Amino acid sequence: MADFGHIAIVAAFVVACYAAIVGPLSAHLRAPDLLQSARNGVYAVALLLTLASATLMAAFVTHDFSIKYVAEHSSRDMPASLVAAAFYSGQQGSLLYWAWTLSLFSAIVMLQNRRTARDFMGYLIGTLMVVAGFFGLILGFVASPFEKTLIVPAEGLGLNPLLYDSGMLYHPPMLLAGYMSWTIPFAFAVAALASRRLDAEWIRATRRYALVAWAILGVGNLLGAWWAYRVLGWGGYWGWDPVENSAFMPFLVGTAFIHSIMIQERRGMLKVWNMALVMVAFYLCIFGTFVVRSGVISSVHSFAQSSIGPYFLVFLSAAVIGSLALLWYRLPYLRSDNQLDSMLSREASFLMNNLLFVGLVFAIFWGTIFPLVSEAVQGTKITVGPPFFNQVAGPIMIGLLVLMGIAPLMPWRKASPDALLRSFVVPLGAALVTATGLLLFAPNGATAIASLTACAFVTATIAQEFWRGSVARGQATGEALPRAFGSLVRRNNRRYGGYVVHLGVVLMAAAITASSMYQLERTARLRPGEALEIGGYRLTYNGLRERQEPGVRVVEAQLAVQSGNQLLGAVTPDKRFHRNFERQPSTQVAIRTTPFEDLYVVLAGWDPDGSASFIVFVNPLVVWLWAGGVIALLGTFVAMWPAPRPRAVTAPAPSPAFAVGRA
Amino acid sequence: MHATTARPALAAPATGRRLKLLIASGSVLLGVAYLMLTAFQTTTVYYLTVGELLDRGAAAHGQQVRVAGDVVRGTVEREDAGLGVRFLVHDGSGQVPVYYRGGPVPDIFGDEVQVVVEGKYTAEGTFVANTLLAKCPSKFEADGTAEA
Numbered sequence A: 001m002a003d004f005g006h007i008a009i010v011a012a013f014v015v016a017c018y019a020a021i022v023g024p025l026s027a028h029l030r031a032p033d034l035l036q037s038a039r040n041g042v043y044a045v046a047l048l049l050t051l052a053s054a055t056l057m058a059a060f061v062t063h064d065f066s067i068k069y070v071a072e073h074s075s076r077d078m079p080a081s082l083v084a085a086a087f088y089s090g091q092q093g094s095l096l097y098w099a100w101t102l103s104l105f106s107a108i109v110m111l112q113n114r115r116t117a118r119d120f121m122g123y124l125i126g127t128l129m130v131v132a133g134f135f136g137l138i139l140g141f142v143a144s145p146f147e148k149t150l151i152v153p154a155e156g157l158g159l160n161p162l163l164y165d166s167g168m169l170y171h172p173p174m175l176l177a178g179y180m181s182w183t184i185p186f187a188f189a190v191a192a193l194a195s196r197r198l199d200a201e202w203i204r205a206t207r208r209y210a211l212v213a214w215a216i217l218g219v220g221n222l223l224g225a226w227w228a229y230r231v232l233g234w235g236g237y238w239g240w241d242p243v244e245n246s247a248f249m250p251f252l253v254g255t256a257f258i259h260s261i262m263i264q265e266r267r268g269m270l271k272v273w274n275m276a277l278v279m280v281a282f283y284l285c286i287f288g289t290f291v292v293r294s295g296v297i298s299s300v301h302s303f304a305q306s307s308i309g310p311y312f313l314v315f316l317s318a319a320v321i322g323s324l325a326l327l328w329y330r331l332p333y334l335r336s337d338n339q340l341d342s343m344l345s346r347e348a349s350f351l352m353n354n355l356l357f358v359g360l361v362f363a364i365f366w367g368t369i370f371p372l373v374s375e376a377v378q379g380t381k382i383t384v385g386p387p388f389f390n391q392v393a394g395p396i397m398i399g400l401l402v403l404m405g406i407a408p409l410m411p412w413r414k415a416s417p418d419a420l421l422r423s424f425v426v427p428l429g430a431a432l433v434t435a436t437g438l439l440l441f442a443p444n445g446a447t448a449i450a451s452l453t454a455c456a457f458v459t460a461t462i463a464q465e466f467w468r469g470s471v472a473r474g475q476a477t478g479e480a481l482p483r484a485f486g487s488l489v490r491r492n493n494r495r496y497g498g499y500v501v502h503l504g505v506v507l508m509a510a511a512i513t514a515s516s517m518y519q520l521e522r523t524a525r526l527r528p529g530e531a532l533e534i535g536g537y538r539l540t541y542n543g544l545r546e547r548q549e550p551g552v553r554v555v556e557a558q559l560a561v562q563s564g565n566q567l568l569g570a571v572t573p574d575k576r577f578h579r580n581f582e583r584q585p586s587t588q589v590a591i592r593t594t595p596f597e598d599l600y601v602v603l604a605g606w607d608p609d610g611s612a613s614f615i616v617f618v619n620p621l622v623v624w625l626w627a628g629g630v631i632a633l634l635g636t637f638v639a640m641w642p643a644p645r646p647r648a649v650t651a652p653a654p655s656p657a658f659a660v661g662r663a
Numbered sequence B: 001m002h003a004t005t006a007r008p009a010l011a012a013p014a015t016g017r018r019l020k021l022l023i024a025s026g027s028v029l030l031g032v033a034y035l036m037l038t039a040f041q042t043t044t045v046y047y048l049t050v051g052e053l054l055d056r057g058a059a060a061h062g063q064q065v066r067v068a069g070d071v072v073r074g075t076v077e078r079e080d081a082g083l084g085v086r087f088l089v090h091d092g093s094g095q096v097p098v099y100y101r102g103g104p105v106p107d108i109f110g111d112e113v114q115v116v117v118e119g120k121y122t123a124e125g126t127f128v129a130n131t132l133l134a135k136c137p138s139k140f141e142a143d144g145t146a147e148a
Helices: A002-029 A032-061 A068-073 A080-088 A091-112 A118-142 A167-181 A183-195 A200-231 A242-267 A271-294 A309-329 A346-378 A386-409 A417-441 A446-477 A481-491 A493-517 A623-640 B015-043 B050-060
Strands: A381-384 A520-526 A531-534 A537-549 A552-563 A566-571 A574-578 A586-588 A590-593 A597-606 A612-620 B044-049 B064-071 B077-079 B084-091 B094-101 B114-121 B127-134
Touching: A002 A032, A002 A091, A002 A118, A002 A183, A032 A068, A032 A080, A032 A091, A032 A118, A068 A091, A080 A091, A080 A167, A091 A118, A091 A167, A091 A183, A091 A271, A118 A183, A118 A309, A167 A183, A167 A200, A167 A242, A167 A271, A183 A200, A183 A271, A183 A309, A200 A242, A200 A271, A200 A586, A200 A623, A242 A271, A242 A346, A271 A309, A271 A346, A346 A381, A346 A386, A346 B015, A381 A386, A381 B015, A386 A417, A386 A446, A386 A493, A386 B015, A417 A446, A446 A481, A446 A493, A481 A493, A493 A612, A493 A623, A520 A531, A531 A612, A537 A597, A537 A612, A552 A597, A552 A612, A566 A590, B015 B044, B044 B050, B050 B064, B050 B084, B050 B094, B050 B114, B064 B094, B094 B114
Parallel strands: B044 B064, B094 B127
Antiparallel strands: A381 B044, A520 A612, A531 A537, A537 A552, A552 A566, A552 A574, A574 A586, A590 A597, A597 A612, B064 B084, B064 B114, B077 B084, B084 B094, B114 B127
């Protein structure tokens, strides 16, 4: 079985190399036969990597411990879902997952772009297959998931208890797929540059794939935060760890891109800038994959020092140099069609948004690699922790929030100050009321007040946009308001989907502000019968209970929760001792969620006399962080929904040279 | 890498507009730079090995630093039902007693685990930590979240 998987990977590597050469060659020689061959190569790579992945999955499911990777990451008594998830729990498997999903996405792109210009496709295939080939090289010859054990053990080591969580089922595959999927927009950018097909068509296609990649990466990040919040027991969901930062940076660059791309679509401006953003997002994704895996930056996520680091560094350098050189040579093709007419315009406000996003990424990047730089320059390692990132990111994010309210109300080209002022009367009023209310009732620092005020401002602008749009449509068509609202969103799905995403982001921003600035924390050691009080709650400790689950011994503390005289229920935080890992318990946080706040109870430890210690947090509004994420995702779906077909008469004639398929 | 690409292709015909744009973009970037500089001044901490910490001796007292090392086997003592923990941390160059209290102790913390502690070295010779991070033993690679 191991041999079969290994051969499939090596074959995928060989075919990817073939397609990587033949694709661009077909464009160069204008040879349709060669292009077809390269296309078939993409399908073959997808098939071969699917076989390899299926083989590894089968090895996990059948507990084939003759494969080292399986023996080191699973055991017979693990739940089936986690056995499957163990597939990507280590280095080799996660890289195979990366390569496999890339091959599938590449095949889908081939199917969706059957009518796209041939030379463009040749370079597109070339780029995709260079990346796939690189992963094939690593998986086939450097870090093979199919390495065999010398002596087949009777039982596997099992998964680290830290990963025994449903978060394991969602976060790693989503995040890795998010990293991977930025390869597609990058390949479109390279192909457009190489084939000089830099018209509006590539932008339309790239935007769609970039939105998909952006959504996957965003969900991956948020799932990581959700997992950390539920299991790590420090009351938070984001620690500015280098690995978190590495996943966040491409997401931010991607966010800048999906905004500035609108400027190019509409006004033919920022062409070089957009190219650069797509490229940087891709570099950061490779950098992120590298950081998780190399241990080069000291992080709690980085585990073994691994041999693949240098390969990633070489690949990343080659990608950066190659694509930037290509961009340099194509600069004459990327002249702006228009110029900025006014600072009071949507173009200008989007430009500011982009500068803030890129500035934020720059700051996070520096903070992340600072220990490396200071060691190289000064010989001493100096680090920055969460305070640095909070200090820098807080004001920038508030600035971004404010722009999120302003930019959509700005007209293209040039705004008349009067009309603009009228648009902002209601939102400014809402902001004023919020700020006053916060100053009177919850004065917890300028940052919190500024942030929540900005949230109110943006919410008001979004509500006003929906209201004005619906009323205007109702008047124009005679539709009743709810119906007008529906057709408004349906007909302008990109715009109003975007507003829904913004609404989700506002909720998340409010949740982040409230839960970090208004958090309460208490630690206490309690004997049975004793109670602690926090934020209006009274928690009475009623002793420990021990029970046995398959392969796991659970020690749980029973606490009754009261508010005033009213009994709200019980919470039972626990610690789980997994067989083989008796000295590494996994702590399960008990969280009692209401729309207003989370009561977050951690069992820190206990003494033989039955007393136990607890760390308790009250985290306001956290549930809106997750809800905001769901709303933002729904908004993304609305924005991506194919627009209603324009009537045949008004449809623009498809460009004969470059017709993007049913993307 | 970002700085070199951060040059949007914009050229306004009227110098006035161009100037305005430059001023606006410049002030945004200066603002970001200012935030970074002030944050660097107030939040950087030295990342030392145990040996480097001991070498600094009294000079390191009262200064917020971060120290990496391994927990010495058999030295972990918990107090107050696990609310506080004392242990020795060592690397090739020496060892130092650490006291940590008030926050969660990571699940993977224990004998011979690689830890990173942040806090202050006191005149009594104990390192009083306010942050305790533990890394997975190297045989477990994982890509889940694992900070303390």
